[in-house]
Amino acid sequence: MTHHIDGFSSRELLINGEKHLYFGGTAYLGLQKDKAFQGIFIENVIKYGTNYGASRKSNIRLSIYNEVEQHLKHWVGSQACITVSSGYLAGQLVAQTLQVEKHKLLYAPNTHSALMTDDSGSFESYSTLHAFLTDHLKQNPSKTPVVLLDSIDFSGNNYPAFEALRTLPLDKVILVVDDSHGIGVIGEHGNGIYQKLKHLGSQELLVCCSLGKGLGVQAGAIFGTENRINQLKNTAFFGGASPAMPAALATILGAQEIYAEKRRRLQQNINLFLDRLKYPKKFKFMKNHPAISFSDSGLTQFLTHNKIIVTDFNYPDEYSPTLSRIVLSAAHTKTDIVSLAKCIEMYYC
Structure with a gap:
Protein backbone atom coordinates (compact mmCIF):
# COMPACT_ATOMS: atom_id res chain seq x y z
CA MET A 1 0.00 0.00 0.00
CA GLN A 32 18.52 13.41 7.37
CA LYS A 33 16.86 14.48 10.63
CA ASP A 34 19.96 14.50 12.83
CA LYS A 35 20.29 18.01 14.31
CA ALA A 36 24.08 18.05 14.45
CA PHE A 37 24.33 16.88 10.85
CA GLN A 38 21.71 19.40 9.75
CA GLY A 39 23.65 22.14 11.53
CA ILE A 40 26.79 21.42 9.51
CA PHE A 41 24.74 21.28 6.31
CA ILE A 42 23.00 24.59 7.02
CA GLU A 43 26.32 26.32 7.76
CA ASN A 44 27.59 25.13 4.40
CA VAL A 45 24.45 26.32 2.60
CA ILE A 46 25.08 29.78 4.05
CA LYS A 47 28.68 29.66 2.83
CA TYR A 48 28.20 28.08 -0.61
CA GLY A 49 24.54 28.80 -1.41
CA THR A 50 21.78 26.37 -2.34
CA ASN A 51 23.23 25.47 -5.72
CA TYR A 52 26.26 25.96 -7.95
CA GLY A 53 24.96 27.33 -11.22
CA ALA A 54 27.89 26.50 -13.47
CA SER A 55 29.73 23.64 -15.12
CA ARG A 56 32.69 21.95 -13.44
CA LYS A 57 34.57 22.93 -16.61
CA SER A 58 33.81 26.65 -16.06
CA ASN A 59 36.61 29.21 -15.84
CA ILE A 60 35.42 29.89 -12.25
CA ARG A 61 35.75 26.78 -10.10
CA LEU A 62 34.96 26.16 -6.44
CA SER A 63 37.88 24.57 -4.62
CA ILE A 64 35.58 22.49 -2.38
CA TYR A 65 35.03 19.98 -5.20
CA ASN A 66 38.71 19.09 -5.41
CA GLU A 67 39.04 19.09 -1.62
CA VAL A 68 36.22 16.59 -1.20
CA GLU A 69 37.40 14.41 -4.08
CA GLN A 70 40.88 14.25 -2.57
CA HIS A 71 39.35 13.26 0.77
CA LEU A 72 37.15 10.59 -0.80
CA LYS A 73 39.93 8.99 -2.85
CA HIS A 74 42.18 8.65 0.21
CA TRP A 75 39.29 7.29 2.27
CA VAL A 76 38.35 4.67 -0.32
CA GLY A 77 41.92 3.95 -1.42
CA SER A 78 41.74 4.73 -5.13
CA GLN A 79 44.11 6.78 -7.28
CA ALA A 80 41.45 9.34 -8.14
CA CYS A 81 37.82 10.35 -7.67
CA ILE A 82 35.21 12.61 -9.25
CA THR A 83 31.83 13.62 -7.89
CA VAL A 84 28.55 14.18 -9.73
CA SER A 85 25.03 15.14 -8.74
CA SER A 86 23.69 11.61 -8.08
CA GLY A 87 24.65 7.96 -7.88
CA TYR A 88 22.52 7.19 -10.92
CA LEU A 89 24.38 9.79 -12.94
CA ALA A 90 27.69 8.32 -11.74
CA GLY A 91 26.70 4.89 -13.03
CA GLN A 92 25.51 6.25 -16.35
CA LEU A 93 28.66 8.33 -16.84
CA VAL A 94 30.84 5.24 -16.40
CA ALA A 95 28.68 2.87 -18.46
CA GLN A 96 28.13 5.25 -21.36
CA THR A 97 31.81 6.22 -21.49
CA LEU A 98 32.86 2.56 -21.65
CA GLN A 99 30.24 1.65 -24.27
CA VAL A 100 32.58 1.90 -27.25
CA GLU A 101 33.54 -0.48 -30.05
CA LYS A 102 36.59 -1.90 -28.26
CA HIS A 103 34.51 -2.97 -25.24
CA LYS A 104 31.74 -5.51 -24.62
CA LEU A 105 29.47 -4.65 -21.68
CA LEU A 106 28.22 -7.65 -19.67
CA TYR A 107 25.82 -7.30 -16.75
CA ALA A 108 26.07 -9.65 -13.77
CA PRO A 109 22.84 -10.96 -12.16
CA ASN A 110 20.70 -8.33 -10.40
CA THR A 111 22.65 -5.34 -11.72
CA HIS A 112 20.91 -2.01 -11.02
CA SER A 113 19.53 0.04 -13.90
CA ALA A 114 21.99 2.85 -12.99
CA LEU A 115 24.65 0.85 -14.86
CA MET A 116 22.44 -0.11 -17.82
CA THR A 117 22.88 1.58 -21.18
CA ASP A 118 20.09 -0.36 -22.92
CA ASP A 119 17.30 -2.82 -22.11
CA SER A 120 19.30 -5.98 -22.78
CA GLY A 121 19.18 -6.87 -19.10
CA SER A 122 21.58 -8.87 -16.96
CA PHE A 123 22.61 -12.51 -17.00
CA GLU A 124 20.37 -14.79 -14.95
CA SER A 125 23.31 -16.47 -13.24
CA TYR A 126 27.06 -16.22 -12.90
CA SER A 127 27.43 -19.60 -14.61
CA THR A 128 25.82 -18.26 -17.80
CA LEU A 129 27.92 -15.09 -17.52
CA HIS A 130 31.06 -17.20 -17.12
CA ALA A 131 30.21 -19.32 -20.18
CA PHE A 132 29.49 -16.25 -22.33
CA LEU A 133 32.63 -14.48 -21.13
CA THR A 134 34.82 -17.51 -21.85
CA ASP A 135 33.43 -17.79 -25.38
CA HIS A 136 33.74 -14.05 -25.97
CA LEU A 137 37.42 -14.02 -25.02
CA LYS A 138 38.07 -16.82 -27.53
CA GLN A 139 36.04 -15.31 -30.35
CA ASN A 140 36.78 -11.61 -29.78
CA PRO A 141 40.17 -11.29 -28.05
CA SER A 142 40.57 -7.65 -29.12
CA LYS A 143 37.25 -6.57 -27.56
CA THR A 144 37.78 -6.13 -23.81
CA PRO A 145 34.85 -7.37 -21.71
CA VAL A 146 33.44 -4.96 -19.12
CA VAL A 147 31.59 -6.74 -16.30
CA LEU A 148 29.17 -4.51 -14.40
CA LEU A 149 27.53 -5.43 -11.09
CA ASP A 150 26.19 -4.19 -7.78
CA SER A 151 28.43 -4.86 -4.79
CA ILE A 152 25.31 -5.51 -2.70
CA ASP A 153 22.57 -7.08 -4.80
CA PHE A 154 20.55 -8.35 -1.80
CA SER A 155 20.74 -11.94 -3.05
CA GLY A 156 24.04 -12.79 -1.36
CA ASN A 157 25.77 -13.41 -4.72
CA ASN A 158 28.34 -10.66 -4.30
CA TYR A 159 29.13 -9.01 -0.96
CA PRO A 160 30.72 -10.08 1.32
CA ALA A 161 32.71 -12.93 -0.28
CA PHE A 162 32.22 -12.26 -4.03
CA GLU A 163 32.68 -16.00 -4.55
CA ALA A 164 31.03 -16.17 -7.98
CA LEU A 165 32.89 -13.09 -9.21
CA ARG A 166 36.19 -14.70 -8.25
CA THR A 167 35.53 -17.55 -10.73
CA LEU A 168 35.66 -15.15 -13.70
CA PRO A 169 38.93 -14.45 -15.61
CA LEU A 170 39.14 -11.01 -14.03
CA ASP A 171 42.65 -10.30 -15.27
CA LYS A 172 41.09 -9.91 -18.72
CA VAL A 173 38.13 -7.86 -17.52
CA ILE A 174 37.36 -4.23 -16.74
CA LEU A 175 35.29 -4.45 -13.56
CA VAL A 176 32.64 -1.78 -12.83
CA VAL A 177 30.91 -2.00 -9.47
CA ASP A 178 28.07 0.08 -8.02
CA ASP A 179 28.69 0.37 -4.26
CA SER A 180 25.74 2.64 -3.47
CA HIS A 181 24.45 0.37 -0.69
CA GLY A 182 27.91 -0.20 0.77
CA ILE A 183 29.80 3.09 0.81
CA GLY A 184 29.54 4.76 4.21
CA VAL A 185 28.21 1.58 5.83
CA ILE A 186 30.49 -1.41 5.26
CA GLY A 187 34.26 -1.77 5.06
CA GLU A 188 36.94 -0.40 7.33
CA HIS A 189 35.75 3.02 8.54
CA GLY A 190 32.77 2.69 6.20
CA ASN A 191 34.85 3.03 3.04
CA GLY A 192 33.00 0.35 1.09
CA ILE A 193 34.33 -2.48 -1.05
CA TYR A 194 36.98 -0.85 -3.24
CA GLN A 195 39.95 -2.32 -1.37
CA LYS A 196 38.41 -5.80 -1.24
CA LEU A 197 37.78 -5.79 -4.99
CA LYS A 198 41.17 -4.28 -5.78
CA HIS A 199 42.82 -7.47 -4.53
CA LEU A 200 40.86 -9.64 -6.99
CA GLY A 201 43.25 -8.64 -9.78
CA SER A 202 40.93 -7.30 -12.47
CA GLN A 203 42.48 -5.61 -15.49
CA GLU A 204 40.90 -2.37 -14.25
CA LEU A 205 38.52 -1.47 -11.45
CA LEU A 206 35.98 1.35 -11.32
CA VAL A 207 33.58 1.84 -8.42
CA CYS A 208 30.67 4.26 -8.59
CA CYS A 209 28.11 5.04 -5.93
CA SER A 210 25.46 7.26 -4.46
CA LEU A 211 26.61 9.25 -1.45
CA GLY A 212 23.03 9.70 -0.26
CA LYS A 213 22.46 6.28 1.26
CA GLY A 214 25.51 6.06 3.51
CA LEU A 215 26.67 9.67 3.81
CA GLY A 216 23.33 11.48 3.80
CA VAL A 217 23.98 13.98 0.99
CA GLN A 218 22.62 14.18 -2.54
CA ALA A 219 25.64 13.36 -4.70
CA GLY A 220 27.44 10.57 -6.50
CA ALA A 221 31.08 9.56 -6.82
CA ILE A 222 33.33 7.51 -9.09
CA PHE A 223 36.64 5.93 -8.03
CA GLY A 224 39.36 4.56 -10.29
CA THR A 225 42.76 5.18 -11.85
CA GLU A 226 43.97 8.69 -12.60
CA ASN A 227 43.86 8.02 -16.35
CA ARG A 228 40.27 6.78 -16.28
CA ILE A 229 39.00 9.54 -14.00
CA ASN A 230 40.67 12.15 -16.23
CA GLN A 231 38.92 10.59 -19.22
CA LEU A 232 35.57 10.86 -17.43
CA LYS A 233 36.27 14.47 -16.50
CA ASN A 234 36.85 15.34 -20.14
CA THR A 235 33.52 14.00 -21.39
CA ALA A 236 30.65 16.23 -22.47
CA PHE A 237 28.52 14.13 -20.10
CA PHE A 238 30.50 15.40 -17.11
CA GLY A 239 31.08 18.95 -18.33
CA GLY A 240 27.49 19.45 -19.45
CA ALA A 241 25.82 18.26 -16.26
CA SER A 242 25.25 20.40 -13.19
CA PRO A 243 27.59 19.34 -10.38
CA ALA A 244 26.63 18.18 -6.92
CA MET A 245 25.52 20.84 -4.47
CA PRO A 246 28.77 22.23 -2.99
CA ALA A 247 27.22 22.61 0.47
CA ALA A 248 26.36 18.91 0.44
CA LEU A 249 29.90 17.88 -0.44
CA ALA A 250 31.39 20.24 2.14
CA THR A 251 29.21 18.58 4.76
CA ILE A 252 31.05 15.30 4.15
CA LEU A 253 34.27 16.92 5.37
CA GLY A 254 32.64 18.44 8.45
CA ALA A 255 30.68 15.39 9.56
CA GLN A 256 33.43 12.80 10.02
CA GLU A 257 32.87 12.34 13.75
Whole structure:
Protein backbone atom coordinates (compact mmCIF):
# COMPACT_ATOMS: atom_id res chain seq x y z
CA MET A 1 0.00 0.00 0.00
CA THR A 2 1.23 3.48 -0.87
CA HIS A 3 1.14 6.13 1.87
CA HIS A 4 1.34 9.87 1.17
CA ILE A 5 2.87 11.89 4.00
CA ASP A 6 3.50 15.58 4.64
CA GLY A 7 6.76 15.32 6.56
CA PHE A 8 9.48 12.80 7.16
CA SER A 9 11.29 11.43 10.18
CA SER A 10 14.09 8.89 10.07
CA ARG A 11 12.35 6.40 12.41
CA GLU A 12 8.69 7.38 12.60
CA LEU A 13 5.96 8.27 10.11
CA LEU A 14 2.65 10.00 10.75
CA ILE A 15 -0.03 8.24 8.70
CA ASN A 16 -3.69 9.26 9.04
CA GLY A 17 -2.81 11.00 12.29
CA GLU A 18 -1.21 7.88 13.83
CA LYS A 19 2.48 7.24 14.48
CA HIS A 20 4.09 4.27 12.76
CA LEU A 21 7.62 2.94 13.13
CA TYR A 22 9.46 3.09 9.83
CA PHE A 23 11.93 0.40 8.77
CA GLY A 24 12.38 1.22 5.10
CA GLY A 25 14.25 3.41 2.65
CA THR A 26 18.02 3.63 2.29
CA ALA A 27 19.01 6.28 4.86
CA TYR A 28 21.18 3.78 6.69
CA LEU A 29 22.84 6.21 9.10
CA GLY A 30 19.62 8.11 9.84
CA LEU A 31 21.25 11.44 9.09
CA GLN A 32 18.52 13.41 7.37
CA LYS A 33 16.86 14.48 10.63
CA ASP A 34 19.96 14.50 12.83
CA LYS A 35 20.29 18.01 14.31
CA ALA A 36 24.08 18.05 14.45
CA PHE A 37 24.33 16.88 10.85
CA GLN A 38 21.71 19.40 9.75
CA GLY A 39 23.65 22.14 11.53
CA ILE A 40 26.79 21.42 9.51
CA PHE A 41 24.74 21.28 6.31
CA ILE A 42 23.00 24.59 7.02
CA GLU A 43 26.32 26.32 7.76
CA ASN A 44 27.59 25.13 4.40
CA VAL A 45 24.45 26.32 2.60
CA ILE A 46 25.08 29.78 4.05
CA LYS A 47 28.68 29.66 2.83
CA TYR A 48 28.20 28.08 -0.61
CA GLY A 49 24.54 28.80 -1.41
CA THR A 50 21.78 26.37 -2.34
CA ASN A 51 23.23 25.47 -5.72
CA TYR A 52 26.26 25.96 -7.95
CA GLY A 53 24.96 27.33 -11.22
CA ALA A 54 27.89 26.50 -13.47
CA SER A 55 29.73 23.64 -15.12
CA ARG A 56 32.69 21.95 -13.44
CA LYS A 57 34.57 22.93 -16.61
CA SER A 58 33.81 26.65 -16.06
CA ASN A 59 36.61 29.21 -15.84
CA ILE A 60 35.42 29.89 -12.25
CA ARG A 61 35.75 26.78 -10.10
CA LEU A 62 34.96 26.16 -6.44
CA SER A 63 37.88 24.57 -4.62
CA ILE A 64 35.58 22.49 -2.38
CA TYR A 65 35.03 19.98 -5.20
CA ASN A 66 38.71 19.09 -5.41
CA GLU A 67 39.04 19.09 -1.62
CA VAL A 68 36.22 16.59 -1.20
CA GLU A 69 37.40 14.41 -4.08
CA GLN A 70 40.88 14.25 -2.57
CA HIS A 71 39.35 13.26 0.77
CA LEU A 72 37.15 10.59 -0.80
CA LYS A 73 39.93 8.99 -2.85
CA HIS A 74 42.18 8.65 0.21
CA TRP A 75 39.29 7.29 2.27
CA VAL A 76 38.35 4.67 -0.32
CA GLY A 77 41.92 3.95 -1.42
CA SER A 78 41.74 4.73 -5.13
CA GLN A 79 44.11 6.78 -7.28
CA ALA A 80 41.45 9.34 -8.14
CA CYS A 81 37.82 10.35 -7.67
CA ILE A 82 35.21 12.61 -9.25
CA THR A 83 31.83 13.62 -7.89
CA VAL A 84 28.55 14.18 -9.73
CA SER A 85 25.03 15.14 -8.74
CA SER A 86 23.69 11.61 -8.08
CA GLY A 87 24.65 7.96 -7.88
CA TYR A 88 22.52 7.19 -10.92
CA LEU A 89 24.38 9.79 -12.94
CA ALA A 90 27.69 8.32 -11.74
CA GLY A 91 26.70 4.89 -13.03
CA GLN A 92 25.51 6.25 -16.35
CA LEU A 93 28.66 8.33 -16.84
CA VAL A 94 30.84 5.24 -16.40
CA ALA A 95 28.68 2.87 -18.46
CA GLN A 96 28.13 5.25 -21.36
CA THR A 97 31.81 6.22 -21.49
CA LEU A 98 32.86 2.56 -21.65
CA GLN A 99 30.24 1.65 -24.27
CA VAL A 100 32.58 1.90 -27.25
CA GLU A 101 33.54 -0.48 -30.05
CA LYS A 102 36.59 -1.90 -28.26
CA HIS A 103 34.51 -2.97 -25.24
CA LYS A 104 31.74 -5.51 -24.62
CA LEU A 105 29.47 -4.65 -21.68
CA LEU A 106 28.22 -7.65 -19.67
CA TYR A 107 25.82 -7.30 -16.75
CA ALA A 108 26.07 -9.65 -13.77
CA PRO A 109 22.84 -10.96 -12.16
CA ASN A 110 20.70 -8.33 -10.40
CA THR A 111 22.65 -5.34 -11.72
CA HIS A 112 20.91 -2.01 -11.02
CA SER A 113 19.53 0.04 -13.90
CA ALA A 114 21.99 2.85 -12.99
CA LEU A 115 24.65 0.85 -14.86
CA MET A 116 22.44 -0.11 -17.82
CA THR A 117 22.88 1.58 -21.18
CA ASP A 118 20.09 -0.36 -22.92
CA ASP A 119 17.30 -2.82 -22.11
CA SER A 120 19.30 -5.98 -22.78
CA GLY A 121 19.18 -6.87 -19.10
CA SER A 122 21.58 -8.87 -16.96
CA PHE A 123 22.61 -12.51 -17.00
CA GLU A 124 20.37 -14.79 -14.95
CA SER A 125 23.31 -16.47 -13.24
CA TYR A 126 27.06 -16.22 -12.90
CA SER A 127 27.43 -19.60 -14.61
CA THR A 128 25.82 -18.26 -17.80
CA LEU A 129 27.92 -15.09 -17.52
CA HIS A 130 31.06 -17.20 -17.12
CA ALA A 131 30.21 -19.32 -20.18
CA PHE A 132 29.49 -16.25 -22.33
CA LEU A 133 32.63 -14.48 -21.13
CA THR A 134 34.82 -17.51 -21.85
CA ASP A 135 33.43 -17.79 -25.38
CA HIS A 136 33.74 -14.05 -25.97
CA LEU A 137 37.42 -14.02 -25.02
CA LYS A 138 38.07 -16.82 -27.53
CA GLN A 139 36.04 -15.31 -30.35
CA ASN A 140 36.78 -11.61 -29.78
CA PRO A 141 40.17 -11.29 -28.05
CA SER A 142 40.57 -7.65 -29.12
CA LYS A 143 37.25 -6.57 -27.56
CA THR A 144 37.78 -6.13 -23.81
CA PRO A 145 34.85 -7.37 -21.71
CA VAL A 146 33.44 -4.96 -19.12
CA VAL A 147 31.59 -6.74 -16.30
CA LEU A 148 29.17 -4.51 -14.40
CA LEU A 149 27.53 -5.43 -11.09
CA ASP A 150 26.19 -4.19 -7.78
CA SER A 151 28.43 -4.86 -4.79
CA ILE A 152 25.31 -5.51 -2.70
CA ASP A 153 22.57 -7.08 -4.80
CA PHE A 154 20.55 -8.35 -1.80
CA SER A 155 20.74 -11.94 -3.05
CA GLY A 156 24.04 -12.79 -1.36
CA ASN A 157 25.77 -13.41 -4.72
CA ASN A 158 28.34 -10.66 -4.30
CA TYR A 159 29.13 -9.01 -0.96
CA PRO A 160 30.72 -10.08 1.32
CA ALA A 161 32.71 -12.93 -0.28
CA PHE A 162 32.22 -12.26 -4.03
CA GLU A 163 32.68 -16.00 -4.55
CA ALA A 164 31.03 -16.17 -7.98
CA LEU A 165 32.89 -13.09 -9.21
CA ARG A 166 36.19 -14.70 -8.25
CA THR A 167 35.53 -17.55 -10.73
CA LEU A 168 35.66 -15.15 -13.70
CA PRO A 169 38.93 -14.45 -15.61
CA LEU A 170 39.14 -11.01 -14.03
CA ASP A 171 42.65 -10.30 -15.27
CA LYS A 172 41.09 -9.91 -18.72
CA VAL A 173 38.13 -7.86 -17.52
CA ILE A 174 37.36 -4.23 -16.74
CA LEU A 175 35.29 -4.45 -13.56
CA VAL A 176 32.64 -1.78 -12.83
CA VAL A 177 30.91 -2.00 -9.47
CA ASP A 178 28.07 0.08 -8.02
CA ASP A 179 28.69 0.37 -4.26
CA SER A 180 25.74 2.64 -3.47
CA HIS A 181 24.45 0.37 -0.69
CA GLY A 182 27.91 -0.20 0.77
CA ILE A 183 29.80 3.09 0.81
CA GLY A 184 29.54 4.76 4.21
CA VAL A 185 28.21 1.58 5.83
CA ILE A 186 30.49 -1.41 5.26
CA GLY A 187 34.26 -1.77 5.06
CA GLU A 188 36.94 -0.40 7.33
CA HIS A 189 35.75 3.02 8.54
CA GLY A 190 32.77 2.69 6.20
CA ASN A 191 34.85 3.03 3.04
CA GLY A 192 33.00 0.35 1.09
CA ILE A 193 34.33 -2.48 -1.05
CA TYR A 194 36.98 -0.85 -3.24
CA GLN A 195 39.95 -2.32 -1.37
CA LYS A 196 38.41 -5.80 -1.24
CA LEU A 197 37.78 -5.79 -4.99
CA LYS A 198 41.17 -4.28 -5.78
CA HIS A 199 42.82 -7.47 -4.53
CA LEU A 200 40.86 -9.64 -6.99
CA GLY A 201 43.25 -8.64 -9.78
CA SER A 202 40.93 -7.30 -12.47
CA GLN A 203 42.48 -5.61 -15.49
CA GLU A 204 40.90 -2.37 -14.25
CA LEU A 205 38.52 -1.47 -11.45
CA LEU A 206 35.98 1.35 -11.32
CA VAL A 207 33.58 1.84 -8.42
CA CYS A 208 30.67 4.26 -8.59
CA CYS A 209 28.11 5.04 -5.93
CA SER A 210 25.46 7.26 -4.46
CA LEU A 211 26.61 9.25 -1.45
CA GLY A 212 23.03 9.70 -0.26
CA LYS A 213 22.46 6.28 1.26
CA GLY A 214 25.51 6.06 3.51
CA LEU A 215 26.67 9.67 3.81
CA GLY A 216 23.33 11.48 3.80
CA VAL A 217 23.98 13.98 0.99
CA GLN A 218 22.62 14.18 -2.54
CA ALA A 219 25.64 13.36 -4.70
CA GLY A 220 27.44 10.57 -6.50
CA ALA A 221 31.08 9.56 -6.82
CA ILE A 222 33.33 7.51 -9.09
CA PHE A 223 36.64 5.93 -8.03
CA GLY A 224 39.36 4.56 -10.29
CA THR A 225 42.76 5.18 -11.85
CA GLU A 226 43.97 8.69 -12.60
CA ASN A 227 43.86 8.02 -16.35
CA ARG A 228 40.27 6.78 -16.28
CA ILE A 229 39.00 9.54 -14.00
CA ASN A 230 40.67 12.15 -16.23
CA GLN A 231 38.92 10.59 -19.22
CA LEU A 232 35.57 10.86 -17.43
CA LYS A 233 36.27 14.47 -16.50
CA ASN A 234 36.85 15.34 -20.14
CA THR A 235 33.52 14.00 -21.39
CA ALA A 236 30.65 16.23 -22.47
CA PHE A 237 28.52 14.13 -20.10
CA PHE A 238 30.50 15.40 -17.11
CA GLY A 239 31.08 18.95 -18.33
CA GLY A 240 27.49 19.45 -19.45
CA ALA A 241 25.82 18.26 -16.26
CA SER A 242 25.25 20.40 -13.19
CA PRO A 243 27.59 19.34 -10.38
CA ALA A 244 26.63 18.18 -6.92
CA MET A 245 25.52 20.84 -4.47
CA PRO A 246 28.77 22.23 -2.99
CA ALA A 247 27.22 22.61 0.47
CA ALA A 248 26.36 18.91 0.44
CA LEU A 249 29.90 17.88 -0.44
CA ALA A 250 31.39 20.24 2.14
CA THR A 251 29.21 18.58 4.76
CA ILE A 252 31.05 15.30 4.15
CA LEU A 253 34.27 16.92 5.37
CA GLY A 254 32.64 18.44 8.45
CA ALA A 255 30.68 15.39 9.56
CA GLN A 256 33.43 12.80 10.02
CA GLU A 257 32.87 12.34 13.75
CA ILE A 258 29.12 12.07 13.22
CA TYR A 259 29.60 9.40 10.55
CA ALA A 260 31.79 7.32 12.86
CA GLU A 261 29.30 7.50 15.73
CA LYS A 262 26.36 6.68 13.46
CA ARG A 263 28.13 3.63 12.05
CA ARG A 264 28.77 2.42 15.59
CA ARG A 265 25.10 2.82 16.49
CA LEU A 266 23.98 1.15 13.30
CA GLN A 267 26.12 -1.91 14.00
CA GLN A 268 24.68 -2.09 17.51
CA ASN A 269 21.17 -2.05 16.05
CA ILE A 270 22.01 -4.75 13.52
CA ASN A 271 23.48 -6.96 16.25
CA LEU A 272 20.48 -6.39 18.52
CA PHE A 273 17.96 -7.22 15.81
CA LEU A 274 19.74 -10.41 14.72
CA ASP A 275 20.05 -11.46 18.35
CA ARG A 276 16.29 -11.01 18.85
CA LEU A 277 15.22 -12.48 15.50
CA LYS A 278 13.63 -15.87 16.20
CA TYR A 279 13.14 -17.06 12.62
CA PRO A 280 16.26 -16.02 10.68
CA LYS A 281 15.72 -18.59 7.91
CA LYS A 282 12.67 -16.62 6.78
CA PHE A 283 14.95 -13.74 5.76
CA LYS A 284 17.99 -12.93 3.63
CA PHE A 285 20.64 -10.67 5.09
CA MET A 286 24.35 -9.94 4.72
CA LYS A 287 27.05 -9.57 7.33
CA ASN A 288 27.13 -6.10 8.89
CA HIS A 289 24.52 -4.72 6.49
CA PRO A 290 21.22 -3.23 7.73
CA ALA A 291 18.89 -4.43 4.92
CA ILE A 292 16.95 -7.64 5.57
CA SER A 293 14.96 -9.03 2.64
CA PHE A 294 11.93 -11.32 2.74
CA SER A 295 9.21 -12.58 0.39
CA ASP A 296 6.14 -12.95 2.62
CA SER A 297 3.44 -10.39 1.79
CA GLY A 298 1.51 -11.57 4.82
CA LEU A 299 4.30 -10.35 7.08
CA THR A 300 4.18 -6.91 5.47
CA GLN A 301 0.43 -6.71 6.10
CA PHE A 302 0.83 -7.92 9.69
CA LEU A 303 3.54 -5.36 10.41
CA THR A 304 1.43 -2.59 8.88
CA HIS A 305 -1.55 -3.63 11.03
CA ASN A 306 0.77 -3.25 14.04
CA LYS A 307 1.89 0.21 12.87
CA ILE A 308 5.25 -0.84 11.46
CA ILE A 309 6.02 0.21 7.87
CA VAL A 310 8.71 -1.54 5.82
CA THR A 311 9.86 -1.20 2.22
CA ASP A 312 7.27 -2.89 -0.03
CA PHE A 313 6.82 -1.90 -3.68
CA ASN A 314 7.66 -3.00 -7.22
CA TYR A 315 11.22 -1.95 -8.02
CA PRO A 316 12.69 -0.52 -10.19
CA ASP A 317 9.49 -0.31 -12.30
CA GLU A 318 5.87 -1.46 -12.12
CA TYR A 319 6.67 -4.70 -13.95
CA SER A 320 9.42 -5.72 -11.52
CA PRO A 321 8.94 -8.10 -8.57
CA THR A 322 7.82 -6.71 -5.24
CA LEU A 323 10.72 -5.48 -3.15
CA SER A 324 10.06 -6.39 0.49
CA ARG A 325 12.77 -5.32 2.89
CA ILE A 326 13.29 -4.38 6.52
CA VAL A 327 15.86 -1.61 6.80
CA LEU A 328 17.48 -0.79 10.11
CA SER A 329 19.09 2.59 10.66
CA ALA A 330 21.29 4.30 13.20
CA ALA A 331 18.28 6.45 14.17
CA HIS A 332 16.28 3.52 15.55
CA THR A 333 16.18 3.10 19.31
CA LYS A 334 16.60 -0.14 21.19
CA THR A 335 12.87 -0.07 21.90
CA ASP A 336 12.15 0.24 18.16
CA ILE A 337 14.30 -2.79 17.36
CA VAL A 338 12.82 -4.92 20.12
CA SER A 339 9.27 -3.98 19.06
CA LEU A 340 10.00 -5.03 15.48
CA ALA A 341 11.53 -8.35 16.54
CA LYS A 342 8.57 -9.12 18.84
CA CYS A 343 6.08 -8.36 16.09
CA ILE A 344 7.88 -10.72 13.69
CA GLU A 345 7.89 -13.40 16.37
CA MET A 346 4.13 -12.94 16.90
CA TYR A 347 3.50 -13.43 13.19
CA TYR A 348 5.47 -16.66 12.82
CA CYS A 349 4.77 -18.35 16.15
